[in-house]
Amino acid sequence: MIYKETYQFLLHNVSSREFDACLYSLLKIDWDGVIHATSQEVAEAIGTKKKYLKHIVKKYSKLLSRKVLVPFKDKYILNIGKHKNLGFKKRTDLYCKQYSFFYTPEFRSLPLNAKRLILMGAFEMSISGTEKLVIDYNNIVPSKRSEGNSFFTRGRLLNAIQAIQNSPFKRFVNVSMISTIHDRQELVWFSFENGTLDKFEKNHTERSLLRQKMLKAGFLELLSDEFCKDIQSVGMSIFNKLTKLEEENSKKRGLVCGVKEDLLEIARLVYDRSIKKMAVAMNKPEHKRFLTETKEASAYFSAIVRDEITQEMLKYQNQVDSYKDLLSSTEYLRGYQMEMQYDEEAGKALLVDSLETANQTVLDLEKNERIALILSDWDAEWVMARANTVVYEKNNEDENLEEAAPTKKRVWNSKEEAVKYLKSVKKSAYKQISKLITLISENGIPTETEGVLANRLKEFKDKRKETVANRLKVLEERRKEYKSYFDKLSEKITIA
Template sequence: MIYEETYQYLLRNVSSTEFDTCLYALLHSDWDGVIQSPLHMMARGVGTTEKYLRQIINKFTAPQGSLKEVFVPVHQGEDILYKFNLGPASNLGFNRKTDRYCKKYRFFYSDAFKILTIHGKRLLLMGAFRMSVLKSEEVLFDYSEIVPDSSSLFTRQRLLDAIDAVHDALGHLVRISFASRAFSKKEVLVFTFTEGVLEQYKENRAERTLLRRTIFNSGFLGHINDSVCRELERIGKYIFRSFLQEATNPGVSNDTQQELLKLARFVYSHSLKKFGTALPANKQLLLAPKQASAYLSKIIYNETLEQMVKFSHQAESIKSLLERVHFHRDISEKALGREVNDLEMADHIEPILHKYHQAEFIRNVLNGWCETWLISRVKTVTEELRAEGKKKRTHDDKQIAAEYMTRIRNDTYGQLDRLLTLILKFGNHAVAPSARNSPLTKKKEILQSYFAIQKERLDVLSISTC
């Protein structure tokens, strides 16, 4: 989407080719706003040379007075890509019901649009934005909105020239005419778009391209069809939105928000790699999109659980460090070559304390996500068996439900035991083994009680129809 912030920037701060560069970026950005295109593809898509595109990127990556950078360099492996920094990325809480935006209409990416002057592009963007907001193919502007005074972007002559240019290039899609309001007699400008243009827009497929590339790089060379991709993306969006919901709570610092979003990307990408590695032996998943998404969902759960353990261990390690106040004072005094007072000591400890709270917060987010995931899977079993109660349950129905519950329980215990072993072997040995294992041990105890209760419920549902 072309969000309000991007719209305002395009109207005031770019040349014609820079305008097209921003539109290209919007169409090829992933959920984090990172443009998933190498320079040569981007230059071809914009309709310019790589040399000139580099000049635009140099401008966009530099602070522009009171304006923020349009592009932010992002290192992805050995490549340097760019994050489009205007407006929210698609995973940053954009509200379709309340926030204003313009769809990425197909004509924005046509050769006819690219050859327009900057004034023609701005005028057409204004009409398209209002069309998108009002969901009407006929919109109007008061003349004073476009030419408010002599210092505005448009003069009367520039406006007339822009209208002529739009008619010459895209007259088959839109007509722009002058009229006057019936009562006030104020001059207005009417945009009349051809019927159907409102729904003729491009979809951003950058995330799907990235998904296929990630799986390809994991070693699976087959094609992933769109129906499977959509299901896998649905699971990816769920983890992004879940983490984001916690990140946007009041009082959560910006660096913690960014850490959570980076973690969501890591969990999703790393899980896709594991999914791709498993595909050669599970090619039947490519014929069953729902099964494919369930398979990826289980991988994501295991990965999230592992990350929860890492942050839990990190929090315990920092807590152990904070408890040794004298150790901190000694280190600080040795570094400074003098005694350190309590105020200075607090300044030294504050960043460590912030890191502890951040690790503990993220641990709680991940733990909550894992619990929600597990409960939803178990709930599915009991609800399906309860639904079968309206019909006659067979022995096979009960047996399948019991086996599924047992499989979830055993998989969960197996994963926890594996992580307990890893923490004991590779964890911070400055932290006592009991403290290192405490979070996982408590979690296993809670889950044992939970599964015992669910088994009793399953038994009651089975007995009720015997």
């Protein structure tokens, strides 16, 4: 999609070839905004030379008011517009679909101002949902009464319209100047080809990456589009849910700098690791059915994701414990900072800088605490969501199952089947908590080799035992909450 920020960038900051290169790149970006296309591929797609494309990349990766292309490993991140995992809101965000005509030779042959005018019309078409529309002349050409667009004058607008009407691109849209009868107000009229609203290109970059990752992890069979869609939906839910939980926690507890960025990195890490585990699992004979039973495959994949999220939650909670232990020892903290910042020439420690180090430790603690909390919330919602899919409905012959229960609900024809499934969800939830309790019990107390805290092991041991006890208590309380929740659902199904 061409979001409002990208739309403004295309209107004001690019040449004709750069316009085409940016539009093509939008078809090749993943959920993180990384462009998965070589210079040669982009150059061939837009009809230019690889050398010229390298010039474009160099230009937009320099430090301007804002870097448009940010180096990422051997690729680049397109640093304009939104991506789905960065807070896209379908109801409020304005965007233009990537209409198929943007990627035709007829469009690429148009002069820059003609491309700008077409983009303005296409953006308005996406918003209004109609293929015939008008744009106020003063919203295109700046005047004393309106800002318009600085690149357009009356002459340039008329030349752009003429260029469109005299080109092969005319088969996609008719553009002309008209005026109203009552006040002679000038308007630019667009009439796009019938069916244009439904003719747009889709970005399948993540789908291609999924197939590549499964192949590299050892699964060599062909993956259907249906399988990829179901796995991708689970992957996208990680990004969306973590982003949503971060926003909710920011409203309740205040914004913590860096949390959102770290959560998105965790989401990508969890998704990629889960794909590798899924590939290994699908090589087992009992899991071959996942190729056709794609809903079962996505449920299995979701369980893998949950296990990976749990591991990340435990890792961040351990980091929180370490920061708390570090800050709890004022003597240790002061000595460590003074040693690091001692000035031999002056013969004294720079205590002012040590305060900055302490403050940074507090900030790191706050960030890790928030991330651990959000990951814990994600896990709790995962369990509740599985339990809430259980709905017992008697299947009457004249009853439509789609109307018997909300979308994505599991509709059971017998109470026994519904209760059995609910018990399996409950067992899975308890198993995960037991695993956490074991990990915390085994790793909660530091050993003699635990990094910078080894020298102060005796000081921290009692405090760490108390921390471990508190964390185990929280898990036990969560197990009780789950028991109460599952008992209520089971009772509801039994008496239905």
